[in-house]
Amino acid sequence: RGRMWSLSAEQQRDLALKLTTFLSHYSHLSDSYIIEFFSEDLWNSLPTSWQTALQDLTYPQVADLLLDVSHKDRRYPSVWPLSLLAYRATAHALAFPREHQQDGGGSVKPEEFLKNESQSSLLGHIFRKHVKPKKQHEIRKLGVLVKKLCDHTGCDRVVDMGSGQGHLTRFLSFGLGLSVTAIEADHVLVATATKFDGELLQALEKENQKKNSGSLLPVPSSMPHHLACWVNPKASWEAFIQQLQASDCVSEGVLDPSGPSKKRLRGFELKEGLPVHCTRSQDSNKDKHEEVPAETSSQQSVRREGTTNQSHSDFILTGLHACGDLSSTLLRHFINCPYVRGITSVACCYMKITTVENPSPPGLVAPPETASESDPDPALTQFGYPMSSWVHGLVGHQLSYKAREGACHAVEDYVRRLREGSELLKTHCYRAMLETFIRDTRPELRRAGIQTIKKAHLLPFTEYARLGLVRVGLPPDMALDPGRVEAMLKQQGRVVVFFSLALLMSPVVESLVLLDRMIYLQENGVDSQLVPLFNPNFSPRNFVLVALKSRGWSSKQQINP
Template identity: 25%
Template sequence: MEDCSQKYSCRTAKKTLEWINAIVTFIKPYAFLTNAHVTNFFTHKLWQSIDPDWLHCLRNEPVQNLLLIPCGIIQEHWPASLKEFVLDLKCLAFPREQAHLNKLFPGVNVVSLNSVLAQGMNFKKKHEVEVLSAVVSSIANSVGAQTIVDVGAGQGYLAQVLSFQYQHSVVAIDACSHHGTVMEKRAERIKKHYTAQMRKHYPEIGIPNVPKTITSRVMSIDMLKALTSMSPHIDNVKRPELIGQVADDKTSLILAGLHACGDLSVTMLKTFIECKDVKAVVSIGCCYNLLSEGCLDIAGSQCGFPMSYGVKSAGISLGKSSRDLACQSAERWRILKEDAGLHNFELHAFRAAFQMVLCKYYPEIITSSPSIGRQGKVLRRQQQRRILQSSINCEEGDYSGSALYSHEFSCNGGTSGNETAAANKFLLFEKFSQSGLSCLGLKSLQETHFHEIWKEAEPFTVW
């Protein structure tokens, strides 16, 4: 079979369009799945639209093999059509290998944040800000930009590192007034620290730069152009109607965004193309499922997806469920151990089965697209703790009954263990459903028969 790494690329516009069209051709026959939400697996009987040979094969496949499917790893005994599907999918997927920073940006020096700048950041956020601030600073210096605009600045982590550590002039824009207030208070605390340090060691330098904050929702390219044209030397602004009074035509800019949500990333890219004062854009997007979509036939459309003429010409539309699905990184499954993977699948089954409870007993709530995701996260953490305790008990030879879930079966063996595991799984589903109802402000009705619902879902939760 042709090497996937050579089959598609974005080296030219023609090759990129070939890749786009190949993806469109591939996904169209599976629209019934990509347009469906996982919660409707049982309510819409989605399994009836799947190739019966595939279904039979995958239902009898070990969990560990299922976890490897997103990596393009197939099994020899699979039907030929299923093997072809998985391999084609792998070829069409965008590569997710981590890039080497020094190869992309030679000479970039990532500086570890001190405790003052890192206050309030978790480990992940600290790492992101350290790397992105170094990259943005390097690009700003290389293009000679006078000001960096942090779009969707949040509480100002990136803006403040660029300002205090790298000594750039920074304007921070965020739609939330609360974020703006927190950002300013945080900046003042950091400013006191750096002012004291400068007076002690570099008295000739003076007071350090503080990021300027603007509270405004960026709704359009024109608005972002106006916001980014503001002089960095003015006081913090919270009223966008003042923008026209403080424009500075001599300012060259860089747009930067860490987790620029939904259409905000698109607006930044379009502003970069249309605004000559913006010399570069550095954006780490997020929440792609929140991109606006449509307007395929409207010239000059400002919808977030699709952006390119190539995708528009392909006539593809995704829809909310497909965009939500596209945000899930199934490749992360490969790092899961068997127990973790199994319980991850089970929680999806619980949520899909719970949808049957809502449809049957609380149909009025379905129209509001209920969200109970955090209930699943809480249950997952509880399960992980019990799995860990179960493993310890097995290693110590303690079979007193504290080992729950399917791991109990692997310790005890035998039919009785299998029956116990099945009973425990139902109890977990019942607990999940009760928590979900509570989350939605609903009370369990006397006539709610969780066991009848679970009987329909259970065959899809046995591996």
């Protein structure tokens, strides 16, 4: 164990095989829905020996003995079966280590928030406005890493995908002096980002006036460029470059919602001589000791055919918690587009990734105005998982929607709740109880969406049930057998234990998804590093996938965050 930076091609494939074998063997846990604890009798789906060992555990014992990989003093209240010990040990061993040695050990908050829990001491005050502490932590650390990649490749241009309100964009542009293009599908968020850009610029000018001799940060030569558009995961990289040339553009801080901007984005013009497709190396079976140039011969040809200023079009791709298929789309553009020199990808929302089994998972909706774009190249109509040929060929590689949704859970946060004995722990039991009463009346309403009931943990179950029943169209005063209610409430500890057993799989599922992307890059001649950049107690999706296409770079050369 220890800090995970990179793996050889052989190590990647060996780990993928182990992960798929383990996950397929315990898929009944990762695929389980805790709301069906009572209706599907999930507790009795466990081996009898597991039930005996786990049924009387206190909440802190669940945290220490099952979930916390760093906890060493394991004092078992009873003898555990070897199969249970093996399950826990294997889950911990196969998952990528999430701790970063610079995060100050197991502290809940990073050191930058010890003096003021809402203000990072390492981020300038002009970048903290409108930004929550978690995001402050993320944009500072990722921004510094992106700047290092820019310095390493000689690029000063960055494309920020899924930029939201532009917090990372502003730090990269105003804070680090980079030329940034931000792409966001939500027009409202783009308008907000533009507004915040203007506010920051005004604050910067006030700082200059106060100091009379320059500011802590120079006023940038150009504002960030914001594009309000949806990136089609099935479109070619040429179409992506054309999007960067600006449609529905917010340029120089002016939003024109009525139509495409007349201003073209500087530095992203397509050059003459650009081939229709960028051929990449198809040989994924090269000797593991061979250094494979990351830039293919066709990419070098593109550069020779361009103008002398061709290198100015190069840029770094970044995505901070790019949702679902957007992260895999970034990786494909990184591999195929000759202008993308490097990438930093922080993924999230794994349940929204498309797969063969779930080509249109819940929550994945393409904007209607872009869904009818010209048909993409059939070779590009690939799914978000698996991306690599190797993982696709492994027996048992399939990940269900529920398994991928579980991979988005915050293990560290749940461990904290267990140790604190938080009242929030009762909510899973409440929802599972309600499920039984709903199915008794309307069996077809299996797993009905109720959404979050505000402060459910502070309500008695009868009040929680009243609010939940209304949301599925059932009478709020429906009779609830008091005896059944009391009996199920007594099993809250078992609900917590079962959820924890399934939660143990979450980092393993995430590791397989991220490893598949590393193998995809390796199959296309590019080494990568997986960096646990953020404090996992503070930012659960804390892994950053980092890769460069500069000649001679390999995973042996670390880009230290």
